[in-house]
Amino acid sequence: MYDIKAYYEAESVEEAARLLAEKPNLKLIAGGTDVLIKMHGGQLEEAELLSLRKIKSLENIHVRDDGTVAIGAMATFSVIFHNAMLKKLIPVLTEAAVSMGGPQIRNIATIGGNVCNGATSADSASSLFALNARLKLQDEKGERVVPIREFYLGPGKVALNPGEILTEILIAPEDYLGFGGQYIKFAMREAMDIATLGVAAVCKVENGNFAEVRIGLGVAGPTPLRCLEAEEYARGKKITAETLKEIGKLAVRSTKARTSWRASKEYREHLVEELTQRALKTAVVNAGGAEVV
Amino acid sequence: MAYTVVGKSVSRADAVAKVTGKAKYTDDFSERGMLVGKILHSPYAHALVKSIDVSKAKALPGVEAVITHQDIPKIRYATAIPGVIEAIATDEVGVAELKYATAGHPFSLDPSHRDKEDRYILTQRARFIGDNIAAVVATDALTASKALKLIEVEYEELEALTTTEAALKEGAPLIHDDCERNILSSAGYVIGDIEQALKESDHLIEGEYETSIVQHCHLENQISLAYVDSDRRIVIMTSTQIPHIVRRIVAQALGISWGRVRVIKPYVGGGFGNKQDVTVEPLNAVMSLAVGGRPVKLELSREEAMIDTRTRHAFKFKIKTGVNSDGKINGIQIEAVSNTGAYASHGHSIASSGGGKFRYLYQTKALKYEPLTVFTNLPVAGAMRGYGTPQIFFAFESHIEDISRKLKLDPIELRKINLVETGHVDPLNQTVIRSCGIRECIDKGKELIKWDAKKALYKEQKGVKRRGLGMACFSYASGTYPVALELGGARIVMNQDGSVQLQLGATEIGQGSDTVFAQMVAEVLGIPMHMVHVISTQDTDISPFDTGSYASRQTYVSGMAVEKAALEVKRKVLAVAHSMTDIPAHLLDLKQQHIVMKESGERVMELEVAAMQSYYDRVHAQPITSDVTNNARINAIPYGVTFAEVEVDIKTGKIKILEIFNVHDSGKIVNPQLAEGQVHGGVGMAIGYAISEQLLFDEKTGQPLNNNLLDYKLPTIMDIPEIGAAFVEKEDPTGPFGVKALGEPPIISPAPAIRNAVLDATGVAFNRIPMNPQRVFEKFKEAGLTLN
Numbered sequence A: 001m002y003d004i005k006a007y008y009e010a011e012s013v014e015e016a017a018r019l020l021a022e023k024p025n026l027k028l029i030a031g032g033t034d035v036l037i038k039m040h041g042g043q044l045e046e047a048e049l050l051s052l053r054k055i056k057s058l059e060n061i062h063v064r065d066d067g068t069v070a071i072g073a074m075a076t077f078s079v080i081f082h083n084a085m086l087k088k089l090i091p092v093l094t095e096a097a098v099s100m101g102g103p104q105i106r107n108i109a110t111i112g113g114n115v116c117n118g119a120t121s122a123d124s125a126s127s128l129f130a131l132n133a134r135l136k137l138q139d140e141k142g143e144r145v146v147p148i149r150e151f152y153l154g155p156g157k158v159a160l161n162p163g164e165i166l167t168e169i170l171i172a173p174e175d176y177l178g179f180g181g182q183y184i185k186f187a188m189r190e191a192m193d194i195a196t197l198g199v200a201a202v203c204k205v206e207n208g209n210f211a212e213v214r215i216g217l218g219v220a221g222p223t224p225l226r227c228l229e230a231e232e233y234a235r236g237k238k239i240t241a242e243t244l245k246e247i248g249k250l251a252v253r254s255t256k257a258r259t260s261w262r263a264s265k266e267y268r269e270h271l272v273e274e275l276t277q278r279a280l281k282t283a284v285v286n287a288g289g290a291e292v293v
Numbered sequence B: 001m002a003y004t005v006v007g008k009s010v011s012r013a014d015a016v017a018k019v020t021g022k023a024k025y026t027d028d029f030s031e032r033g034m035l036v037g038k039i040l041h042s043p044y045a046h047a048l049v050k051s052i053d054v055s056k057a058k059a060l061p062g063v064e065a066v067i068t069h070q071d072i073p074k075i076r077y078a079t080a081i082p083g084v085i086e087a088i089a090t091d092e093v094g095v096a097e098l099k100y101a102t103a104g105h106p107f108s109l110d111p112s113h114r115d116k117e118d119r120y121i122l123t124q125r126a127r128f129i130g131d132n133i134a135a136v137v138a139t140d141a142l143t144a145s146k147a148l149k150l151i152e153v154e155y156e157e158l159e160a161l162t163t164t165e166a167a168l169k170e171g172a173p174l175i176h177d178d179c180e181r182n183i184l185s186s187a188g189y190v191i192g193d194i195e196q197a198l199k200e201s202d203h204l205i206e207g208e209y210e211t212s213i214v215q216h217c218h219l220e221n222q223i224s225l226a227y228v229d230s231d232r233r234i235v236i237m238t239s240t241q242i243p244h245i246v247r248r249i250v251a252q253a254l255g256i257s258w259g260r261v262r263v264i265k266p267y268v269g270g271g272f273g274n275k276q277d278v279t280v281e282p283l284n285a286v287m288s289l290a291v292g293g294r295p296v297k298l299e300l301s302r303e304e305a306m307i308d309t310r311t312r313h314a315f316k317f318k319i320k321t322g323v324n325s326d327g328k329i330n331g332i333q334i335e336a337v338s339n340t341g342a343y344a345s346h347g348h349s350i351a352s353s354g355g356g357k358f359r360y361l362y363q364t365k366a367l368k369y370e371p372l373t374v375f376t377n378l379p380v381a382g383a384m385r386g387y388g389t390p391q392i393f394f395a396f397e398s399h400i401e402d403i404s405r406k407l408k409l410d411p412i413e414l415r416k417i418n419l420v421e422t423g424h425v426d427p428l429n430q431t432v433i434r435s436c437g438i439r440e441c442i443d444k445g446k447e448l449i450k451w452d453a454k455k456a457l458y459k460e461q462k463g464v465k466r467r468g469l470g471m472a473c474f475s476y477a478s479g480t481y482p483v484a485l486e487l488g489g490a491r492i493v494m495n496q497d498g499s500v501q502l503q504l505g506a507t508e509i510g511q512g513s514d515t516v517f518a519q520m521v522a523e524v525l526g527i528p529m530h531m532v533h534v535i536s537t538q539d540t541d542i543s544p545f546d547t548g549s550y551a552s553r554q555t556y557v558s559g560m561a562v563e564k565a566a567l568e569v570k571r572k573v574l575a576v577a578h579s580m581t582d583i584p585a586h587l588l589d590l591k592q593q594h595i596v597m598k599e600s601g602e603r604v605m606e607l608e609v610a611a612m613q614s615y616y617d618r619v620h621a622q623p624i625t626s627d628v629t630n631n632a633r634i635n636a637i638p639y640g641v642t643f644a645e646v647e648v649d650i651k652t653g654k655i656k657i658l659e660i661f662n663v664h665d666s667g668k669i670v671n672p673q674l675a676e677g678q679v680h681g682g683v684g685m686a687i688g689y690a691i692s693e694q695l696l697f698d699e700k701t702g703q704p705l706n707n708n709l710l711d712y713k714l715p716t717i718m719d720i721p722e723i724g725a726a727f728v729e730k731e732d733p734t735g736p737f738g739v740k741a742l743g744e745p746p747i748i749s750p751a752p753a754i755r756n757a758v759l760d761a762t763g764v765a766f767n768r769i770p771m772n773p774q775r776v777f778e779k780f781k782e783a784g785l786t787l788n
């Protein structure tokens, strides 16, 4: 039984924003797969919930005229996975989507909830980091757009101001066009599990060289992160096993892994080094490059 | 023998009920005005309760009762009818101090064979994190939860012993004052002269092996509903494997006569041994008594069930084996330390049962088994599928693999040299092996996995992903004889149309026993399955006496009663037919709803005609029924083997099981599809045991770290490969229709087979399970395998 004191539903973003402004106590609920778990665990008591589920406009996925891919915050992972356009343009994201939870969870969990929950293990986050995603936030007064890298502040903490709602996730054409990518979710189980490490790598290949590499990691620190040093190193390098090896090593330098009963720092770092190489290897092929042997 | 229904994959008796949602589980029942109970658990692994203030909790609107250890005797006195308070459990201590034993064993008239009485319904001394300190009854779950937070308890923390090493240390505090050195029991055995046998062996091989604490994770958590009926009796509906035993233990816990308790078992969502124990029921009864007998439902959450019911014992083994160069094993010496957690439960019998069932596999001149069952301040370990055998077989089947490597002998041949044969008599309990298909099981498994071809293929591997093959054997038993009483009860009533109701004391908990019992009855009476109506609910007021579902006993032990009951009905039907036709009954038989001539098959009359006669004959009417108890003073030994193929990722430490086959000799298979289901479930469980599952605790505080299904890595269907199940049907002459046990056996041998396959793939021997990625990575690093 859940400790719910009040429950509101908004029909539009404007209405939701107004309600939020009026009642600062309101807690947004999308699919509820994080919110309800928190309530079950007693971390959220006497909740007053504002549901976004009736706002159909937030489920929209489309490409803008300028080529920007816009994903509504209320798009579920099932919808994202089955979206033919996304599968074609940004398959690394649809892969991440299907790696998440199990079918029932994917049918209800939203990408907006995944991002706003602020977990380093969020399966969409590593890919969104690698894709330089930007987040459109709206409140009663207006809109703003923030890069996802500035959105994550700490474990469970995101840069949502009081009254703000995430409405869209934006991926610019220069960040995905011509890129190949790969997401590896390393978890103890093949489904229904939280990643021990999530690695999303995207790259652009030119004449056997890396034109650009971007690596997003989940669970390699308190928030999802990028491996800027490794990315910088990769730029212009010939794609060889040695290069990949070096990228793997450098990727570890950007991490802030720690030892917990779930996994040791040493093991996590080892995984970062190994799986970054594996992800990038596949990304190269997906970007049209030759397989590295 | 040729049967018509036995041996066929007929669909489950409860398939439609379950698929349509008509099958009712405890949570589907409610009573008018039903209240909800919740438990306050100890946050300390070892602590004394100095004081409890419940005033704030009681003041919360919606709270009907708050109960602490101080209230228990009062509740008992207030509700017991004068003169019937009986301190059955313990004579020497007063009612206020009533302690009881929880293990689901049949009662023993011999006091020295009874389980240890060490539990209070609510305790003043917490012995693990999760121990029951207080309870609340409220109008709804939310109010009850809020009330729990308002109970103020002052604890005095005591030193927590979270490992068997700490518990055994000189001067360690005692978890139970009457158990020296924190040892619950140390009953082992010696056969032959072990010193001599080891001495005269060509090789002496030693090894140490370790298993972990795991949990049953049955789908349906513990749940019960208790109230006092108009007859002033306590009625408890509960998700249990052992209704008749629950009745006895609740009565003992409350100090009332056994007849004043009625237990009802509806459909059950799995148990795996965890419900062969009494957990929530006595407290639930007390909750109802505290509110004047009103109905109270008590349901554990997953987080509670994982620490406050039972777990599987973690074992540490030291094995020393003397072997001759030809592979003949002369002597085996096994030392075992078993972590039984905070209370006795089944602890004393699990170490000894594992050591007992192990004896039926290999023949040696000498065998010494020295188990120590040790208390710690961790959750209570109890019965779980396999009951000590998955532990000992993990150790020994790993050990024998190590022996084969050291002696450069083929692991399969080494086993075959030492296996028992039909006719073997156990030197300690005189059990006779009357059927033994282990050799055929091995040959079949070897063929199924294409052992020889793959072995050749995987000889020289250098890559990141390496493959290997492994196998392991086991022996088990069909029920607990000669250790405990093995009563089975069955009752049959024939209807006017020749169909029957079958009442059982044996409990269906998902394994399919109702179906196989119905098949037995259908076979004997020559009627189709749809004419056998199984009463799936056990109600101790109504159902025949039978101790329930455990020890893989039901098809064998309760099946004997069912067969007898059906034969009695058959005899009565044929007697009626004889009275009507004057054909001697011994010339008649029952086939396809007809009474037929045994030899020719000629139809004499429809079964229905005889049944009608039995109801309505003006002179001799007497409806046909039978009510049978069978006391099985015999056992039959099932065997089996696992063959596994794995692929190991040397860099990440991940083990992938590519193929796995379990081949069983469980005697005659009554229902192949259900039997396969048992094997699939057991092997799946064993895969978790081998590579991913472990309940973790903070070593300092005893705090459980992963008592939820996110952090406890129970495998999903995506983690389980297709499981091959095959059977070698060595019919046992003692079993009904030649059956032997199958319920628990599938879980016994996969873990060592997987371990041996990993060894084959990588050359690294894992002597500790689970082999989860981090451990595998670390061990590879140690062995110099992870080269970056």
Ligand SMILES: Cc1cc2nc3c(=O)[nH]c(=O)nc-3n(C[C@H](O)[C@H](O)[C@H](O)COP(=O)(O)OP(=O)(O)OC[C@H]3O[C@@H](n4cnc5c(N)ncnc54)[C@H](O)[C@@H]3O)c2cc1C
Residues within 6 Å of the ligand: A027, A028, A029, A030, A031, A032, A033, A034, A035, A036, A037, A052, A073, A074, A099, A100, A101, A102, A105, A108, A109, A110, A111, A112, A113, A114, A115, A116, A117, A121, A122, A123, A124, A160, A164, A165, A166, A167, A192, A193, A194, A195
């Ligand atoms: C069984 C199970 C398995 C899971 N497996 C995975 C997994 O494999 N990988 C993974 O990453 N996660 C997993 N999760 C976690 C969870 O499902 C995801 O994080 C999911 O994406 C959350 O989305 P939701 O719509 O359910 O969010 P909710 O629970 O509704 O909300 C989550 C948080 O985001 C806020 N929020 C939601 N929408 C908005 C918005 N538009 N604007 C501002 N704030 C908002 C809420 O207030 C809340 O704080 C699992 C959860 C469960 C229960």
